[in-house]
Amino acid sequence: xxxxxxxxxxxxxxxxxxxxxxxxxxxxxxxxxxxxxxxxxxxxxxxxxxxxxxxxxxxxxxxxxxxxxxxxxxxxxxxxxxxxxxxxxxxxxxxxxxxxxxxxxxxxxxxxxxxxxxxxxxxxxxxxxxxxxxxxxxxxxxxxxxxxxxxxxxx
Numbered sequence: 001x002x003x004x005x006x007x008x009x010x011x012x013x014x015x016x017x018x019x020x021x022x023x024x025x026x027x028x029x030x031x032x033x034x035x036x037x038x039x040x041x042x043x044x045x046x047x048x049x050x051x052x053x054x055x056x057x058x059x060x061x062x063x064x065x066x067x068x069x070x071x072x073x074x075x076x077x078x079x080x081x082x083x084x085x086x087x088x089x090x091x092x093x094x095x096x097x098x099x100x101x102x103x104x105x106x107x108x109x110x111x112x113x114x115x116x117x118x119x120x121x122x123x124x125x126x127x128x129x130x131x132x133x134x135x136x137x138x139x140x141x142x143x144x145x146x147x148x149x150x151x152x153x154x155x
Contacts, residue, residue: 023069024068024069024070024072024074025066025067025068025069025070025074025077025140026066026067026069027064027065027066027079028064028065029062029063029064029065030062030063030065031051031060031061031062031063032048032049032050032051032060032061032063033048033049033050033051033052033054033058033059033060033061034046034047034048034058034059034060034061034151035047035048035049048061054154055154056154056155057153057154058153058154059151059152059153059154060087060151060152060153060154061149061150061151062081062149062150062151062152063147063148063149064079064081064147064148064149065145065146065147066079066136066140066145066146066147066148067143067144067145068140068141068142068143068144068145069142069143070142071142072142073139073140073141073142074139074140075139075140076135077135077136077140078133078134078135078136079133079134079136079148080103080131080132080133081131081132081133081150082103082130082131083129083130083131083132083152085155086154086155087152087153087154087155088126088127088129088152088153088155089126089129089132089150089151089152090126090150090151090152090153091108091109091126091129091132093150095134096132096133096134096150097132097133097134097135098112098129098131098132098133099129099130099131099132099133100112100114100124100128100129100130101130102130102131103130103131103133106133109124109125109126109129110123112124112128114128127155132150134148
């Protein structure tokens with residue numbers, strides 16, 4: 001069994017103000033373990049629980065909330081999360097970009113390749129993902145907030 005440790009979240013602004021040293025956009029991150037239970041009628045139900053002890057094969061759900069606390073719109077906002085080696089991210093979210101080289105290059109996993117030790121290349125897989133990123137497509141108006149979530153499995 002593994003003891004769950006908090007993950008880090010990195011926010012970036014292509015353009016946007018910071019007022020009196022406070023970040024224009026604040027982030028709040030939560031992590032849950034997705035459990036399957038059975039309700040009184042015998043139907044399977046998915047529930048989210050606090051992580052605590054986790055084991056190989058557990059599915060985690062990461063939720064990142066953002067909010068513009070400034071008096072001006074924030075444009076070009078992106079949220080980037082490093083993926084620990086102990087996790088395999090589910091790269092199927094349509095708005096998620098991934099990196100397989102520690103954040104140097106970004107894109108959809110389906111278009112990425114990895115060099116092999118013998119000089120060839122292979123298609124990248126979810127096991128190769130080192131970081132995930134979402135770029136908010138529109139300016140975040142003052143007071144606006146949003147949420148990004150994704151899943152990963154403990155290796």
